[in-house]
Amino acid sequence: MQKIKKTYKFAIKTALYISISLTLLLSVFLYVIEILNAHVLLFGVLCYFICFFIIQYRVERFIYRRVKKIYDDLTLLESTSLTKQPITTDMATLTKEIDKYAKDKKLEIETLKIREEYRKEFIGNVSHELKTPLFTVQGYLLTLIDGAINDKKIRDKYLNRANKGVERLIYIVKDLDMITKFEAGDLRLNFTTFDIVELIKSVFDLLEMKAAKKKITLTFDANYKKPILVNADMERIQQVLTNLIVNSIKYGREKGTTEISIENLIKNKVIIRITDNGEGIAETNLARVFERFYRVDKSGSRKEGGSGLGLSIVKHIIEAHDEKIYIESELDVGSEFSFSLEKAE
Incomplete structure (x- = not known):
């Protein structure tokens, strides 16, 4: 009643x-x-x-x-x-609505504070990433202007290093542009049917020399004799695989292993797993690894190079396919990145 x-x-x-x-x-x-x-x-x-x-x-x-x-x-x-x-x-109705309004405003304020902190960190990271190669290029050019240009050996050496600095700047800007387009919905995907096994093998071939420098073995978990056809943007998925495997090599152990497995997830889905026995990632950092410019080991990652945008791009590409990407990692044990794709009929 x-x-x-x-x-x-x-x-x-x-x-x-x-x-x-x-x-x-x-x-x-x-x-x-x-x-x-x-x-x-x-x-x-x-x-x-x-x-x-x-x-x-x-x-x-x-x-x-x-x-x-x-x-x-x-x-x-x-x-x-x-x-x-x-x-x-009914004053209780008004009280409830005002309480709800107050809670919503509190949540909104907290969200804005988090976004503001993220914005400050992001701007600081962009500034740092662009500043390092810019100062490097400027240093080499100033040395040449001061007279080193007359020495052919030094000139060629410094121009080559300045060029590498410019390439790094271009790399960062291109990656930022790609992420911006994904977020704005301006980057269209070209869906085709292709064999994911063959694509992984081609990525292995591309990265074979890079892996050999650390004596890391790139391998499958099994012998996939039959094609596994998926429906996706082949070029973008190749970029995903490249970024994830490069990451596993970058943080992998000497004489380690990067292993890829392909499993049936559900009737019309497959899941691709990239597993390594490298450094691993602490649990406190797992939630942020896909953020732009976020670095688990800042000094180590800068020494290895890269734009700091690889994992963020990977996440955007997979989500643009309406798929999911997962990460499991344990410090000093290794990491596993996995993502789902739609199987072709």
Whole structure:
């Protein structure tokens, strides 16, 4: 049974008090003039109902004006809802809505603070990433301007190093441009059907020399004799595989292993796993590894090079395919990155 609204309780009690008071007053008056009869009871009943409706109407209008003012002051609340239902007689409804409004605003403020911190960190990272190659290029050019250009050996050496610095700048800018396009939805995917096994083998061939420098073995977990056809953007998936395998080599152990497995996830999905026995990632860093420029080991990663955007690009490409990417890692044990793709019919 629904509880009686507080304004009705107020109106009932107030009307009763007024009716009893007026009836007693009238009774005393009629008794004095000796005309007291049964009509006094009828007067009391009529007086009660008249008082009840007048008081209830006046209280509702009073509360309505106060509630309307609160709604108008808090412009984000829907004041139009006042005309749709009689919430003006239920102060609990208003209290709940204001509490909800306050919680939403608190959450919004906290979100803005987090975004502001992220923005500051991101700008600092971009500044650092661009500053390092810029100063390097500037240093080599200034040395050449100061007279080293006349020495052919030094000139060629410094121009070559300056060129590498410019290539690094271009690499960073291109990666940033790609991420921006993915976020804006401007980068279209070219879906085709291809054999994921053959694509992985071609990436192995491309990175064979890089892996050989650290004596890292690139291998499959099994002998995949039959093609495994998937439906995706072949060029982008090649970029995903390249970035993930390069990452495993970069942080892999000397004479380590980078292993790739392909498994059926569900009827129309496969999952590709890239597993290494490298440095691994601490649990506290796992949630942030896909952020732009976020580095688990800043000094080590800078020594190895790269734009610091590889994993962020990987995540954007996979999500653009409406797929998921996962990471499991244990410090000093190794890491496993995995992502799903749609199987071709």
